[in-house]
Amino acid sequence: MSNSNVTLYHWEPNANSGKPMLTIIEKGVKFKSHYLDLLNFDQHKPEYLAINPQGTIPAMVHGERVLTESTAIMEYIDETFDGPALMPENPVDQLRVRWWMKFLDQWFAPSFSMIGWKIFVGPSVNSRDLKN
Numbered sequence: 001m002s003n004s005n006v007t008l009y010h011w012e013p014n015a016n017s018g019k020p021m022l023t024i025i026e027k028g029v030k031f032k033s034h035y036l037d038l039l040n041f042d043q044h045k046p047e048y049l050a051i052n053p054q055g056t057i058p059a060m061v062h063g064e065r066v067l068t069e070s071t072a073i074m075e076y077i078d079e080t081f082d083g084p085a086l087m088p089e090n091p092v093d094q095l096r097v098r099w100w101m102k103f104l105d106q107w108f109a110p111s112f113s114m115i116g117w118k119i120f121v122g123p124s125v126n127s128r129d130l131k132n
């Protein structure tokens, strides 16, 4: 694995967090993993908002540069680091990749996320004493 100065801020290695994580592992780039517990709302704490004011994960720090948006981070990783090229060379195949990424980012992931927060995060948070 090549050395880098990369920290990935993520939750479980799934969904939006999994996208840059899979990409960086495929490229063989070493990175520091910084886990945030969404059920503990770590993503809304001041120390993380100083990195990504949107309060969402993933975020990636490369040197001084802060990167957000999982699909854009994937393309950045592919273009910036050595390792196997992950974007196909053929323009038609590139279009297919971008079509699916846009569909996921714009429609599928936000819709799926609503269901996830309703059936998973909501019940967990509702059972807490919010005064403490």
Ligand SMILES: N[C@@H](CCC(=O)N[C@@H](CS)C(=O)NCC(=O)O)C(=O)O
Pocket: 015, 016, 017, 038, 043, 055, 056, 057, 058, 068, 069, 070, 071, 105
């Ligand atoms: N379009 C963004 C979406 C980021 C996003 O919404 N991430 C979710 C987790 S998968 C999140 O951080 N939710 C926490 C919150 O909204 O408080 C991306 O692809 O990076």
